[in-house]
Amino acid sequence: MAGNMLANYVQVYVMLPLDVVSVDNKFEKGDEIRAQLKKLTEAGVDGVMIDVWWGLVEGKGPKAYDWSAYKQVFDLVHEAGLKLQAIMSFHQCGGNVGDVVNIPIPQWVRDVGATDPDIFYTNRGGTRNIEYLTLGVDDQPLFHGRTAVQMYADYMASFRENMKKFLDAGTIVDIEVGLGPAGEMRYPSYPQSQGWVFPGIGEFICYDKYLEADFKAAAAKAGHPEWELPDDAGEYNDTPEKTQFFKDNGTYLTEKGKFFLSWYSNKLIKHGDKILDEANKVFLGCRVQLAIKISGIHWWYRVPNHAAELTAGYYNLDDRDGYRTIARMLTRHHASMNFTCAEMRDSEQSEEAKSAPEELVQQVLSAGWREGLHVACENALGRYDATAYNTILRNARPKGINKNGPPEHKLFGFTYLRLSNELLEGQNYATFQTFVEKMHANLGHDPSVDPVAPLERSKPEMPIEMILKAAQPKLEPFPFDKNTDLPVKDHTDVGDESTRGSRRAF
Numbered sequence: 001m002a003g004n005m006l007a008n009y010v011q012v013y014v015m016l017p018l019d020v021v022s023v024d025n026k027f028e029k030g031d032e033i034r035a036q037l038k039k040l041t042e043a044g045v046d047g048v049m050i051d052v053w054w055g056l057v058e059g060k061g062p063k064a065y066d067w068s069a070y071k072q073v074f075d076l077v078h079e080a081g082l083k084l085q086a087i088m089s090f091h092q093c094g095g096n097v098g099d100v101v102n103i104p105i106p107q108w109v110r111d112v113g114a115t116d117p118d119i120f121y122t123n124r125g126g127t128r129n130i131e132y133l134t135l136g137v138d139d140q141p142l143f144h145g146r147t148a149v150q151m152y153a154d155y156m157a158s159f160r161e162n163m164k165k166f167l168d169a170g171t172i173v174d175i176e177v178g179l180g181p182a183g184e185m186r187y188p189s190y191p192q193s194q195g196w197v198f199p200g201i202g203e204f205i206c207y208d209k210y211l212e213a214d215f216k217a218a219a220a221k222a223g224h225p226e227w228e229l230p231d232d233a234g235e236y237n238d239t240p241e242k243t244q245f246f247k248d249n250g251t252y253l254t255e256k257g258k259f260f261l262s263w264y265s266n267k268l269i270k271h272g273d274k275i276l277d278e279a280n281k282v283f284l285g286c287r288v289q290l291a292i293k294i295s296g297i298h299w300w301y302r303v304p305n306h307a308a309e310l311t312a313g314y315y316n317l318d319d320r321d322g323y324r325t326i327a328r329m330l331t332r333h334h335a336s337m338n339f340t341c342a343e344m345r346d347s348e349q350s351e352e353a354k355s356a357p358e359e360l361v362q363q364v365l366s367a368g369w370r371e372g373l374h375v376a377c378e379n380a381l382g383r384y385d386a387t388a389y390n391t392i393l394r395n396a397r398p399k400g401i402n403k404n405g406p407p408e409h410k411l412f413g414f415t416y417l418r419l420s421n422e423l424l425e426g427q428n429y430a431t432f433q434t435f436v437e438k439m440h441a442n443l444g445h446d447p448s449v450d451p452v453a454p455l456e457r458s459k460p461e462m463p464i465e466m467i468l469k470a471a472q473p474k475l476e477p478f479p480f481d482k483n484t485d486l487p488v489k490d491h492t493d494v495g496d497e498s499t500r501g502s503r504r505a506f
Helices: 002-007 030-042 068-079 107-115 148-162 162-166 209-221 254-282 307-311 324-331 358-368 386-396 427-440 465-469 499-503
Strands: 013-016 047-053 085-091 120-122 128-133 172-177 290-296 337-340 375-378 413-416
Touching: 013 085, 013 209, 013 427, 030 068, 047 068, 047 172, 068 085, 085 148, 107 128, 107 148, 148 162, 148 172, 148 254, 172 254, 209 254, 254 290, 254 324, 324 337, 324 358, 324 465, 337 358, 358 375, 358 386, 386 427
Parallel strands: 013 047, 013 413, 047 085, 085 172, 172 290, 290 337, 337 375, 375 413
Antiparallel strands: 120 128
16 A cells, blocks of 8 residues: 555655855855754655856856865755755846845856847847846857857766766756756746836847847748847736737737747747757766756736747747647656746736636646656745645645555656745744645655666757647646645634735736
8 A cells, every 4th residue: 555655755855045055155054054954854855956056166267167065065965865956057046036145147158248248138128138148149159169058068067077976876866957047948038137027928038149140040041031020029017918919919920920939939949958968968877867947927828828928938829838849848858847836826816917827837737747757846936824735735646646556647846945944933844844744645755756767868859840749739738626635734824914925926
C-alpha cells in the first residue's frame, strides 16, 4: 500500500531569499540560514531552490568567475540533507514583483551597452530595459568576442566544474536555465520599473536594431518587404480595446498581425531551444534535470485577444495553444517546465483584469503533460493561508490521490516562494508543515522519491513547423477537481487582513 501511495508523493522545495549571497558576492548569513534550513528539514521539505546570479559570480570581468560564496551556501544545504535546485540567473534582480535587492547583470556587459544600447530589450518608444540582454544578440559576438549564448554556456560550464562535488553527491538535482527577465522565458513586456501597473496589457519589446533587422528580413522573405513592426499596439497600461492591434477584429487577426505574432513567439522558442542545447551539452551525464520557467500571465486571459500573454511572447488564443509549442520544444532536451501562480483562485481576482489563473494553470499543466514532460509549479505571491495551500494541492494532483498507484497526472515538484522568518513562525509554520505532509500524500519525507537519471544528449533540432503543430487544434485541458481530497485545515482567522493583504490580483 505504501509503495502505491508513494506514487502520489509530490516533492516540495523552498526558494531561498534573493539576498542569501550579498550584493558584493559574500555569504555572511551562515548561522541564520543554517537555523532556517534546520526548520525546513524538520518540516519534511525535500530541498531548496537558489538564484545563482550572473551579476555576482562573473561581476569582476569576462570569465573571472568567483563561486566561493555559493560553495559555502551549497555546503550548508548538503549538510542539512536537502536537495538543491540551482537557477542560472542571467537576469537582473530588481524591478520586478517581490524584488528586495538590486543585483544588475555584470557591469562589463552593461558597458558594451554604453556604445551599443541595442544589446538591451527596447520598446517602441525607444526605452531600454537593462534587466536582460535582448535575444537579438544571442548570436552576436559583441561581448569581448563572445556572443550572449557563449557567455551563458561558459558560465554554466564553469558552474559544472566548480560544483562537481555537489553534482556528484546528488545534492544538485535541478538546473533551471534563466531565459529572460525574472528568470522566465518571456519578453520584459510588463516592467514595473518603467511604470507598468496591473492589469496593463504590456508592450511588444522587439524594437532594438537586431530584432528589427531580423523581422524585416523575415517579412521580405515572406514576400512582404513593406511590413513593419507594430505601431498600433498601445502602451504598458492600456486595455486591449483601446488599441487597434488588440480590439475586436483588430490587427492581431490579420495576415500581417499573425505573421508578426508567429515571428515574435517563435524567436522566443528558438532562444530557449538554443540555450537549453548548450545547457544540455554542459550537464550531459550529470544526474540533473534541466528546467525552464514560464510566467503566469493570467490577466486578460478571459478575452479573445489574450493581450498580456501575446506581448510577453506567448502566442496563446482561444483556438491556438501557445504553451504546448514551448512544451514540445522542451521534449527535445529532456527538460521540465516550471509554471507559476499555482496558489491563485479566480475568485480572488478583480473583475476588470479579465483574469483566470485557474484556467491558465489548467491549460499550461495539461500542455506539459500531453507532451510527456515533468511539470513543476510555484506560487506567484507569498501566502500562508489554507486556501492558497489547498489550491496548490488541487493543482498538484488534479484528480486526487490514487491508492492503487500513480495518479493520472501530478506535479513533479512544487517550489514555495519564499523562505522567511515569517514562514517559520507560529501558526504559519504549523500550517506549512501540514501542507508539506499533504503534498507527500501523508507519507512523511522520503528522499528516495523520483531519483534523477543521468542527463541524456538532446535529440536533433526540431524544425519549427514540427513545434508549431502542437499549437492546433487546441485541446480541452485535462479535468481538474474543484477542491483537493487532502485539504489543509484553516487555522487562521478568515478576517485577518495580514494574510489576505497579498491577495491582490498581481
